[in-house]
Amino acid sequence: MPIKLGVRELVEFTLRAGDLGATSNSQNTALLGAKIHRRLQKQRADDYQKEYYLDLPLTLRGHEYLLHGRADGVTLGETTATIEEIKTSDGDFDQLPANKVTLYWAQVKLYAHLLFHKFPDLQTITLTLTYYQTSNDTTTQNSQTINRQAAAAFFQTVIDAYITWLKLRDDLRERRDPTIQALTFPFDQYRPGQRELAVAVYKTILSQQHLFAEAPTGTGKTISTLFPAIKAIGEGVIQRIFYLTAKQSTRRVAEDAIQLMATQGLQLKSITLTAKEKIQFPEEADLTPEENPYMLGYYDRLRPALVDLIQHNDQLTRPVIETYARKHTLDPFEFQLDASLLCDVVIGDYNYLFDPQVHLQRFFATSDPDNFFLIDEAHNLVARSREMYSAAIASRPLDHLLELSTGAPQVSRKLRQRIRDLRQTFDDICAPLRSAGKTDSTFLSPPAEIDHELGRFIEATHDWLIDQPQTPFTKALLDVYFAAISYQRIGEFYDETYRMRLTLADGNIVLKQLCLDPSAFLADSLDLGHGAVLFSATLSPLDYYQTVLGGGTDSLAYRLTSPFPPQHQGLFITNYIQTTYKQRQANLAKILVAIKTLVDAKTGNYLIFLPSYNYLLTVVAAFNLAYPHIHTVAQQATMSEADRTAFLDQFQPTPTTTLVGFALLGGIFSEGIDLKGDRLIGVGIVSVGLPGINPETDLIRDYFDSHDQPGFAFAYQLPGLNNVFQAAGRLIRGAHDVGVVLLMDQRFTAPRYTQLYPPHWQHYQRLYRSEQLGPALQHFWNSEASN
Structure with a gap:
């Protein structure tokens, strides 16, 4: 072909x-x-x-x-x-x-x-x-x-x-392919389940299908997916791999896996793409393209720079890209994108494939059977894809623009009028809502008048912005301008899977195009390549993820059991604690006693996950008041990278005193952190993790109900349970790790939850009275000590 x-x-x-x-x-x-x-x-x-x-x-x-x-x-x-x-x-x-x-x-x-x-x-x-x-x-x-x-x-x-460029590419491939063909698995032996996953990935590539794979923590998912995909490159089945994920830490794991194979002779080109705001040089920030030396004459310097880069490097990480961008005076963000055309493995964020507004046009304008997709931590793609295909526009930024314009005489009469017209349109649309005394409304079709006024505003803004200096007004105007463009572009996708949301809060009117089911759009993106493997440690139930992530009826599903002995993890459910919103305060004392009993059973480091930040503050304050002698640390509402590192650094190995950390379920510490060995010996989870009841999630529920799917499960139960699985997954990270998971909510014993538990959770114990918890924990730790 x-x-x-x-x-x-x-x-x-x-x-x-x-x-x-x-x-x-x-x-x-x-x-x-x-x-x-x-x-x-x-x-x-x-x-x-x-x-x-x-x-x-x-x-x-x-x-x-x-x-x-x-x-x-x-x-x-x-x-x-x-x-x-x-x-x-x-x-x-x-x-x-x-x-x-x-x-x-x-x-x-x-x-x-x-x-x-x-x-x-x-x-x-x-x-x-x-x-x-x-x-x-x-x-x-x-x-x-x-x-x-x-x-x-x-x-x-x-x-x-x-x-000329084909020759360079062919020379690279002639150098690459023999090293792939000679490459063996970079470890002395496979972990349990690892070989089976690698074989499943390779067969998926050969059959050009989509595979949804759940591979629990410890399987070694990154190497088990990259290794067979790279071997397929060596056989000429595919030519390029896109390894896409939601987190920077996971991208580093992929880089490490390629570096490991490179030490064993692999010679291929890989690149890790970095977001523009992170890789752009600081001195570029306030320059226009006409003033920016890294953009002026860019294409005249690009080709020799690419040759220089490619001839001297195999792994094009951010520091490498920045080094050569400075050497050749090139914008580093665009330089990495141009360099990616010569790479065999492209590592980056989901949005490079799935986001309709920022996806890589150079790769995904049309389908290409040479490309294969590895989608890591695929459970994150459910919420992310809804965000990608949704867009909102608000009235408050327009009020701010009108205020700033009074002190900006250079603003044209036409532009000022367009801002007023657009602001008035918001009031016109919101008038029925106000007259009914409501604060929110949902309707099927986008109001035509807002699209018309947005178009007029965009046109006037574009004409006026030419040659305008940077001022507070122009900066605020650009924010509204790009929001308006985003809203219009998402409007091109608007179909029966969307709903319009109109909300009024503190005088701010927000109009949102809410995508309830982006699965068809995701399927279209996945079809742009040879095939795909979507994998995660928590992808249960698999048929749910196949449905919401565009897998279709012909996609494959594969589940691996945990490679670690189930008896290394004690799993206890307090059937006597209720954590529904109405029962939380009444059960607070029971929760505090359960946490105290958990940490008293063995000295060490523990993490307790709570369903909301306000409730976290309540529990932390009550726990510190009741047990002031126990050292605690709590997640803050906003934390910098340094703050996050400082939080995790307190979980030291071989602790001599107990540390209890409190964190948000579904938050920054409930996935993507790796506290191995005795840096973490216990996890407590309060509630089943249901998202708070809200109109938008209700719309998702109603949509799936209307399509003969279990709406409550799709909108609330399964996303919440995934957060629970992820949080519990922080505990057992290696073959020698041992610890306890305490689930504090009687709903965890209901069949609608227990039927979804993975195989390594089937040994869970129900506890019907608080007096049972201490002996059960002691029995677990005594058994482990004797083993």
């Missing part, structure tokens, strides 16, 4: 030159661009053929390619033809950078070569570039004529440039 190569992709890859300029980027939505294309195409003559498909088979360095694309319009004659290329943007045509116009013409010239190849009798083709300026609805047309020989010569120039 030939490798598909898009005309636009080829042009942009080979002919980009000059500056990297953000101001030249249009903020128009794809939907608006498509509408304009259709409107202009309808105005053409009857013999005008719109969206005209062209392709040309090529053999480049022994590989079969299919160069393809769609010209916006073609008019055919016997010996002549016309090709029209339509571009839309919001700036003046005369203000477009020369390098961008060059790319426009290059694209239509390549279409001409493909059309000449398709029709041998053609002698000349007229190339027409139609530029539609959306900010004032004006059209600029330019034309030139090209003959067969000139089109062929231009085509060859582009192909020769592309072949």
Whole structure:
């Protein structure tokens, strides 16, 4: 099967030159661009053929390619033809950078070569570039004529440039593949279940399917998924792996796994992508692209910089990227993205694939069977994907803008009026809510008037911002501007899986497009590659995650048992404690006694997880009052990276006194931390972790109920239980770890929960009276001591 190569992709890859300029980027939505294309195409003559498909088979360095694309319009004659290329943007045509116009013409010239190849009798083709300026609805047309020989010569120039990069890529692969084929598993032996997971991943790659895998802590998920995927690269089944996750710590684990294989001879290129706000050089922060030396002339310096980087490094981590970006005076964020095109493993956040507003266009504009996706900690993708496909716009920032504008005389009358009009629209939409004495409302369709006024506001803002200096007003305006653009772009996805939420609080009106079920969008993203493995230590029940993460009925499910002996973890449920919201205060004394009994059984470090921050403060204050001699540490509402490190550093090995840490269930310490050995010997969990009852989660419940799914389970129970599994997973991190999990809520003994417990939880013990807890804990620790 030939490798598909898009005309636009080829042009942009080979002919980009000059500056990297953000101001030249249009903020128009794809939907608006498509509408304009259709409107202009309808105005053409009857013999005008719109969206005209062209392709040309090529053999480049022994590989079969299919160069393809769609010209916006073609008019055919016997010996002549016309090709029209339509571009839309919001700036003046005369203000477009020369390098961008060059790319426009290059694209239509390549279409001409493909059309000449398709029709041998053609002698000349007229190339027409139609530029539609959306900010004032004006059209600029330019034309030139090209003959067969000139089109062929231009085509060859582009192909020769592309072949130069193909040679570099092929040389890298020729160096890479023998090292993969010789690579063996980088440990002396597999852990229990590890080989089975690796085999399941490899078979999934061969069958081009989607696998949902639950592999408990200790399985070694990272190496068990990366190793077989890299072996598949060596066999030519795939060519690139995207290892995507939600947390920086997990990305470092992936880096470490590749480094480990590198010490055993593996030679491949990997890169870890870093968010723009973290990797951008500090001196770039307040510069416009026209002032930024790292952006001016960017593309003129890019190619030698990439060669320098690739020839001297295999693992392109953030420090490596920053070093070479400074050396060649390149913006580090864009440099890493360009470097990723030459890498075999790309490590990064979920949003690079799944977020419709920031996903990597260079990789995911079309499907590519050379790409394979490894989605780590996939349970996090449920909530993250809803956020990605939701967007909100609020009135309060508009009030702030109007206040700032009174002290900003440079603000145009038109812009000030657009801000007022948009603010008034919020009041108009909210009027029925106010008259009914309500604070929130839900409806099916987005109000058309807000879309109209947002469009007018975006247009006026874009026109006014050109050449404006940085002031408090412009900074606040940009925040609203980008929020408005985000809202409109998400609006392009709005369908029956969405609901509109209108809320009023303290005078602030918020209009939110809430995505209840992004599974179809996730499925579309997963289908952009050869296949995918979505895995986590907590992915129960698997059929739920297959449903909400776009797995479909043909996806695979696989569950591994824990590699650690179940008897190393004591699991106790206090059937005498109720922690529903109404019963919490009445049961506070029982919870305090249960925690005290837990920590009295053995000196060591403990973590107690609470369902809300307010309740955490209540329990901590009561515990410290009742037991002042026990050392405690509590999670704070906001914590810096240094604060988090200081919190965890208190959990020292071989403690001589007891430490009790209090943390939020589902928070920063309930997953992604690794307190091995006796740095943690006990975990207490208060409540089943249900999210607080709220209108948005109720909408998710009602949506799934209406689609014959268990709505309460999908919206409340299963997300809460996953938080419980994750928190409990902090305890047993290695083969020699031993400890106790205490579940403080009688609901944990209900069948709707016990039927979801993983195999290594099946030995749980119910305790019906507080007097049973102490002896049960002593028996567990005495048994462990004797073992």
